[in-house]
Structure formats: C-alpha cells, structure tokens
Amino acid sequence: MSSFRHSFDIIGPVMIGPSSSHTAGAARLGRMARSLFGRQPEVAEITLYGSFAKTYKGHGTDVALVAGLLDFETHDPRIPDSLKIAESLDFHVTFRPGRPNPDFHPNTARISLKAGEDAFELLGCSIGGGAVEVLEIYGFQVKITGSYPTLVIPHADRYGVVAAVTAILSAHQLNISTMEVARRGRGSDALMVIGTDEMPPDDAVAAIQSLDAVRQVARINPS
Amino acid sequence: MRFRNLAELVAVAEQEKKPMYEIMIEEHVNETGQTREQVIQTMTDSFDVMVASVQRGLTEDIKSFSGLTGGDAKRVYEYAQKGKTLLGKQATEAVAMALSTSEVNAAMGLVVATPTAGSCGILPGVLSSLRESLGLEKEQLVLGMFTAAAVGYVVANNASISGAGGGCQAEVGSATAMAAAAAVELAGGSPEQAIQAAGLALKNVLGLVCDPVAGLVEVPCIIRNGFGSVLALAGADMALAGVRSVIPPDEVILAMYNIGKQMPVELRETAMGGLATTPTGKKIEKQIYGDELNEA
Structure with a gap:
C-alpha cells in the first residue's frame, strides 16, 4: 500500500516550522505514542x-x-515552549543518540514511556x-501510519477474541479497511491493529474494552 | 487511486476530459468518504494559512530563532516594486513570496508543508505570482493546489519527499515539480503539458544535496525556495510552449529516487557535508551550539 494516500498527505500538515519531518513528523510520532500509552x-x-x-x-x-507527548497537534502554537511546559508538569524527558543502524529510516526514534507502574515503548520513523510510520509497539512489528482511524488492541491470545472485536465494529456499522493480528506465542500476548473508515465512537471502544481477553x-x- | 504514476494520471484525465485537479479531488472523495465541498474546504483552509504566511514575511520583521536569517523576502519585494527587475516584476515577486513563507517557517511560524516545511515557499510563491499575472480567483488557485498534490502524491510514493531520504532534490525538487504542474493547469495548459513541466523542472534539480548549515532549515533552504519558484515558472512556460522532456517525467522521478539512494548520508540532512561543513558553516554551527551538536 502507498505510504502517502491523498492530497493532504502532500499539501499539509498545517504546522509550526521549521521542518515537516523533524518537527511536524516528530510531533505526530510523539502524539501517537501518547495516544497508544493512553x-x-x-x-x-x-x-x-x-x-x-x-x-x-x-x-x-x-x-x-x-x-x-503533551498531546499537542502539529499546528499548536505552544510547540516552541514544550520543554518548559513539560518541566512545569514534572514530566521528565531525556534524549540520547542511538547506535547507527543501516536498516532504520534516517529519521527514526525509539520512545519509552513510564507513568506509575505502566510502561510502553514504540519505534517509529518520520518519512517526509x-x-x-510506527514500526514496533509492545515488541510487535506493525505498520501504523495514523493517516486513517486506527484501533490498537493488545489482548490475550484466545479463541473468539478477534471475532468478538469485529462483531462489535460490525454492530456499529464500521467498515474495516486493514487488519493485522500477531501473537508472541500460542496462548500468549497478542496484538490487533485495525484500520477503519470512520473513527470508532466511544461506546464501541468501551464495548471492546469490556471484553475479557x-x-x-x-x-x-x-x- | 486510479493512478500510480504521472502517465496513468494523464491517461485518466484525458479519457475523462478533465483537468488533473478534478481527478485528484474525485480520488480524495472516494478514498476518504468526505464530500467534494469538505475536501475543497480543507484545501481552502490550507490556502488561507499559506497566504497569511506569505503576508507575514512581507510585512513583519522576521528573524529566525538562530538569528541567522530573515528580512530577505522584504528586501526582494521592495526591490520588485521599483519595477526594474531583470526577471520581470511578477517572477521577482514569486521569489519574494517564496522567501517570505520560508522565513516564517524558519522562525517557527505557522506554514503549510507543500510537500515539506523545508520546501514550503515554492508553491505559495508561484500561486501568489499567478494570482496577479493571470488575474486568478482564490477558488481557482485552490484547484491548482490539487494539481500540485497529484504530482506530489506520485513523487512521494515512487521516490521520496524527504531530505533525509533523498536530499534536497526530494524536497525543493518535488515542490518545484508540483508548482510547475499547477502553473500549467492554472494557465489553461493540458494535463500532458503539466506533467512535462514537472519533469522538466525536476530534471534541473537532480542531484541537489541536503546540506543545512548547523542542521537548521535556513541556509541554504530559504534561498533555494526562492530559486525554486522561478524554476517552476520557467518549467511551466517551456511546457506551455510545447517543450517536452526527452526522458519521460515518470523516469525522471525514478532517476531522482535512485540518485537519492546513491547519495552519501553526509549529504542527506545530517549537516555532515556540503555547505554545512564549509569553514563558515562550521563557524556558525559552533556559534549556535558550542560543541553540543557534534556530540549528539
């Protein structure tokens, strides 16, 4: 599938400068990590x-x-002050250079997040x-572009979970455009990544959330 | 999408006897499920941001965060108003407006990436200039942005629009090709002429490296946006006159992709080569960061 899907992947984003891949793309990666961490x-x-x-x-x-990571969009005028805002919220961020990896896109970041007992890690790149593109979450290889509504669902590997989730989407008349299912091993941790044409509403998300697995x-x- | 490359795009446009921007709008409606009005409104919102960024750079005293750039847009615009420019008033104004948007970008101002922030001046420069020279309405210019988007879509999916991926040819080059095609359709040229303009313009920046001084989107990015606007207009004029690119535009895009892959990492937005490592480039880097950047 093409990485750039339509006009506004090319004309846009509306953004605070100076670099679409290093500033706007970085802001989007941070915001996706924030969304996935929840x-x-x-x-x-x-x-x-x-x-x-x-x-x-x-x-x-x-x-x-x-x-x-503060959930700002690419055109948020607070972007230039984000480091100070993070400091005022007691949000501690450290940056370090990674060892060069020829397999990585030239603009790649690994983001590890913690809050209380919760931890999350994402590997993603800014492609221009x-x-x-998010390439890895919870240790699973994925490809999430965020250019259409996407549900990311870590779950237990059990029979019927995929069917239960898709049944809920179907009951809300949501069309699935893409779907990836992966697991670490039989009966172990698993992950569903589901692209939909429209953003799933809160009650659909709550129904999925309430599933045991x-x-x-x-x-x-x-x- | 009914097209993957420029030849297929032209084939669809010719078969349906529509401009390329119409095809792009139809594809967008089909892809997203939005109405035509919604799609055009979103593009109009972007157009308004573009116009505001052009105006800001021409009326305010812009200084980038590093203090390295700003004020050239105003200089060129005022010079153009005196009427005696070598390029002619409207092309010189295109330069001024391209510089303007790029200066606002470097000052962490609000811009539209077209297709990138590093190359965000070229399309606004060309559209603003055409508004005057062709007497176009806002609605028409917004349609031209879909022509630009169609060409950018093909370049992005078949090559690259990232300086880190393919050098400056992928950013300023892509923007120039997009603006050239938009200019042709806005001037009443055919889809075939539009892609010829894109191919001609892109050919002229093949091999252009991304070598930002101190890693900033300032030197040489801003000036290259100014030049890109004139190159786009020249490409459009040549295509409208009937000039064709001997190497088909899709093959030019492929060449750009391959050149980008062959380009050493030092010349792909790492500030490790080219203008960034000239004595003055290194001196500026040191003034701004001390030795911090090199440790990173």
Whole structure:
C-alpha cells in the first residue's frame, strides 16, 4: 500500500516550522505514542537515530517530540515552549543518540514511556512531509501510519477474541479497511491493529474494552 | 487511486476530459468518504494559512530563532516594486513570496508543508505570482493546489519527499515539480503539458544535496525556495510552449529516487557535508551550539 494516500498527505500538515519531518513528523510520532500509552507519561526516554540524532536541536525535533507527548497537534502554537511546559508538569524527558543502524529510516526514534507502574515503548520513523510510520509497539512489528482511524488492541491470545472485536465494529456499522493480528506465542500476548473508515465512537471502544481477553484499546486519530 | 504514476494520471484525465485537479479531488472523495465541498474546504483552509504566511514575511520583521536569517523576502519585494527587475516584476515577486513563507517557517511560524516545511515557499510563491499575472480567483488557485498534490502524491510514493531520504532534490525538487504542474493547469495548459513541466523542472534539480548549515532549515533552504519558484515558472512556460522532456517525467522521478539512494548520508540532512561543513558553516554551527551538536 502507498505510504502517502491523498492530497493532504502532500499539501499539509498545517504546522509550526521549521521542518515537516523533524518537527511536524516528530510531533505526530510523539502524539501517537501518547495516544497508544493512553495517558500523560511521567518519564520519557527517547533514542534518536540517523538524521534525527545529528540535527535534532536545529530542527526542534526534541521540542516537537515532547509537544506530541503533551498531546499537542502539529499546528499548536505552544510547540516552541514544550520543554518548559513539560518541566512545569514534572514530566521528565531525556534524549540520547542511538547506535547507527543501516536498516532504520534516517529519521527514526525509539520512545519509552513510564507513568506509575505502566510502561510502553514504540519505534517509529518520520518519512517526509510530516508523514510517519510506527514500526514496533509492545515488541510487535506493525505498520501504523495514523493517516486513517486506527484501533490498537493488545489482548490475550484466545479463541473468539478477534471475532468478538469485529462483531462489535460490525454492530456499529464500521467498515474495516486493514487488519493485522500477531501473537508472541500460542496462548500468549497478542496484538490487533485495525484500520477503519470512520473513527470508532466511544461506546464501541468501551464495548471492546469490556471484553475479557482485551487488555487495552487505543484509538489513533488521523491528524 | 486510479493512478500510480504521472502517465496513468494523464491517461485518466484525458479519457475523462478533465483537468488533473478534478481527478485528484474525485480520488480524495472516494478514498476518504468526505464530500467534494469538505475536501475543497480543507484545501481552502490550507490556502488561507499559506497566504497569511506569505503576508507575514512581507510585512513583519522576521528573524529566525538562530538569528541567522530573515528580512530577505522584504528586501526582494521592495526591490520588485521599483519595477526594474531583470526577471520581470511578477517572477521577482514569486521569489519574494517564496522567501517570505520560508522565513516564517524558519522562525517557527505557522506554514503549510507543500510537500515539506523545508520546501514550503515554492508553491505559495508561484500561486501568489499567478494570482496577479493571470488575474486568478482564490477558488481557482485552490484547484491548482490539487494539481500540485497529484504530482506530489506520485513523487512521494515512487521516490521520496524527504531530505533525509533523498536530499534536497526530494524536497525543493518535488515542490518545484508540483508548482510547475499547477502553473500549467492554472494557465489553461493540458494535463500532458503539466506533467512535462514537472519533469522538466525536476530534471534541473537532480542531484541537489541536503546540506543545512548547523542542521537548521535556513541556509541554504530559504534561498533555494526562492530559486525554486522561478524554476517552476520557467518549467511551466517551456511546457506551455510545447517543450517536452526527452526522458519521460515518470523516469525522471525514478532517476531522482535512485540518485537519492546513491547519495552519501553526509549529504542527506545530517549537516555532515556540503555547505554545512564549509569553514563558515562550521563557524556558525559552533556559534549556535558550542560543541553540543557534534556530540549528539
């Protein structure tokens, strides 16, 4: 499938400068991590690779990633002040350069989040023009672009879970455009990534959340 | 999408006897389920942001966060108003408006990435200039943005629009090709002429490296946006005159992709080569960061 899907993947985003891949894309990656984590993190450890590692200060990549983790959109005028805002919220962020990896896209970041007992990790890259791809979450290989509504559902590997989730989407007349299912091993941790044409409403998410085998439901809004 | 490359896009447009922007709007409606009005409204909102960023750079005293750039847009615009420019008033104004948007971007101002922030000046520069030279209405210019989007869509999916991925040719080059095609359709040219303009313009920036001084989207990015706007207009004029790219536009895009892959990492937005590592480039980097950047 094409990574860039329509006009506004090319014309847009409307954004605070100076770089679509290093600022807007970074903000989107941060915001996707925040959405997937589901709450304001208290600690973030961010590893930067390639061009991200070399030029992050000049491009405001650090500022933008933190802005995304604060749930700011790409055009939020508070982006330039995000580091100060994070500090005022007792949100601690550290950046470090990662070891060069020729398999990674030149603009790649690994974002580790913690809040209380909860922890989350994401690997993603900013592929140009503000578009991003999440490549790894919970140790699962995925491909999430965030350019259409997406549900990310970690769950237990049991019979009937996939059917129960899709039945709920069907009952809400939501069309599934893409779907990935993966598991660590038989009866172990599993992950569903479901793309839909329309954003699933709160009651659909609550119904999925209430399923026994489902651990969490994260919704990613197209931005 | 009914097209994967420019040749297929032209084939669809010719078969349906519609401009490329119409095809792109139809595809968008089909892809997202939004109405035509919604899609056009979203693009109009982006157009308004673009116009505001052009105006801001021409009326305010813009200074980038590093203090390195700002004020050139105003200089060129005022010079153009004196009437005696070598390029002619409207092309010189396109330069001023492209510089303007790029300066606002470098100052962490609000812009529209077209297709990227590093290349965000070219399309607004060209559209603003055409507004005057062709006497176009806002509604028409917004349609031209869909032409630009169609070309950008093909480039992004078949090559790259990222400086880190393919060098400046992928950013300023893509923006120039997009703006050239939009200019042709806005001037009443055919879809075939529009993609020829894109191919001609892109050919002229093949190999352009991404070598930002101190890693900032300032030097040479802002000036390259100014030049890109003129290159787009020149490409459009050549195509409207009937010039064709001997290498088909889709093959030019492929060449751009391959050149990007062959480009060493030092010349792909890492600030490790080119202008970034000139004596003055290094000096500026040191003034801004001390030795911090090199440790990262």
